[in-house]
Amino acid sequence: MNQGWIQHRLGNLDLQVRWEAAPSEILVLFGPSGAGKTTILRAIAGLLQPQAGHIEVGGRPVFDSAQRLSLPPERRRVGYVPQSYALFPHLTVRQNVAYGLTGLPQREVEERVASLLTVFGLTGLAERSPRNLSGGEAQRTALARALAPQPQLLLLDEPFAALDAELRRALRRELRTHVAERQAPTILVTHDREEAIALGHSLIVLDRGRQVAEGPPLSLLTRPSTATVARLFGIENVYRLRVLARHPREGTMEAAPESKDLRLVLPLGDAPEGSWLTAGVPATEVLVASQEPQGLSAQNLLPGVTAVIEESPPHIRVTLDCGVPVVALVTPRAVERLGLAVGQRAWAVIKASSFSLLAE
């Protein structure tokens, strides 16, 4: 088991966090920058001494402020991939991957490195300098290097931040597979909500050093326990949907919630027809109309009834019942202008591209 808690004061940040990462699971630390995420990773890796805390890696205490225990980083058996990857510039890809393999016979080192290079698709790049790698290649090299000494815990700091969106999705899937295959528990830091949801088996939401929520990502999203969590995620509408039809030429697909007479048009994903997926849309992306709109380019026009109107300064939060609840954030002036009132008919308008596919 990998678990621990730390307290650390650093400038404006007053960090207090407690975590637990189960084997072959990814624990995501999610929060805006400055929330203290990287500080936690550095404390676990032994690169920073928290003022108080207890840290266990693979069931073994590596830090305990009460017992004055603090193992140096080299004895913690933790794999660390910093945001910059920090590939050693004077070593080749192969030498980078082999760097952590100490105290092994030369032949075994070579075998292990060769197998890692194969698994990560780096074989052709083995003799290259890290300077001549693309972002994705550098990321894979950093991951292979961190995994080579078979760490008890993998720490990833914004591993995909430097990559473009398409590559990010492909590598996310790859990462999930590696973690599952190696049973390497992982703590991943991100400020990207899609990444948090796509990768995390469990999630800790951090805001200014405090743990504001924790749990499985989808349940956190569908039932955000606090306004802070909803604000941090920025996805107030989350639906479990079944794919009805795919339209590759349009770049869209149609999906519907269970036993509801409602069809949503979403951006095309990988999910085959008949499979289930989770899609979300931020409340700020939902338009509200008091009369049925005509001639819209948006593909989702959902008739419903205004169910709740509540203050969410500076906005007003309007919840429509369209078979499923649809939350919209509108300005106070818009509410006045439309004459929105509870119980009245209203339409929710959502562009297909405003949906993000959270889990397929």
Add this chain to the structure above:
Amino acid sequence: MKPLPLTPWSLLGNAPAILYLLFIGIPFVALFLRAIALGGLGESLSDPLVLRSLLLSLVTSLISMGIVVIGGTPLAYALARSRFLGHRLVDALVELPLVLPPVVAGLAMLMAFGRQSPLGRAMEEVGIVLPFTTAAVVFSQIFVSAPFYIRAARLGFQAVDATYEDLSRTLGRSPWDTFRRISLPLALPSLLGGLALAWARALSEFGATLMFAGNFPGVTQTMPLAILSALESDLSNALALAVILTIVSVALLGAIAFLSARRERIGL
């Protein structure tokens, strides 16, 4: 890079620069021309006095550089990486010899280790006499040249991203392994550049050596001192020594240029 167009105006604008280059270049040309005109460069090279001073210069500067590297590298690393008590004081002390006239440095060492000083007397009692020995030559060279190396090494270590060192530790490497395999190779171009500068400075050392070690052929008479002595008797020997010293210095400058070019290529 675009070549500068040679118009009368650009020539006028660059006149100070051109004058400066002539100012530096002409004495070199004069030195070499005169040495060749006088001839006997080969003869001077077989002169035992010339040979002895050349050998002494090479041996003492080699020993000095060994000590500077062994002692200066850890100090430079500590200055680059940690903030300890008295950090600024150590920093200032390290760079003091850079601004001190070498003659003053030599005199200061004489006051510290000479027979008149308590330290000198104590050392003499256990049989160690420093002033006017070959060891004093080495002391003088270290005193004036070490700051060049330590300064360059410190900047080199500072330029190495600490994330590399952190990462090396998480990959199971000890601090010493990390230093040897990451910090040192990454800072190496700076270290070598600093070493070349320090070496050139040690080879040309004159003032401190003269004050603290004296000018005894075969014992403390290094090349710069030999040039002074030779000038009184035989100009061709002085010129031969000057030419050799110049060639060695230029070779060291060439080494620096080569290393900085390499460093740029690595992209550090």
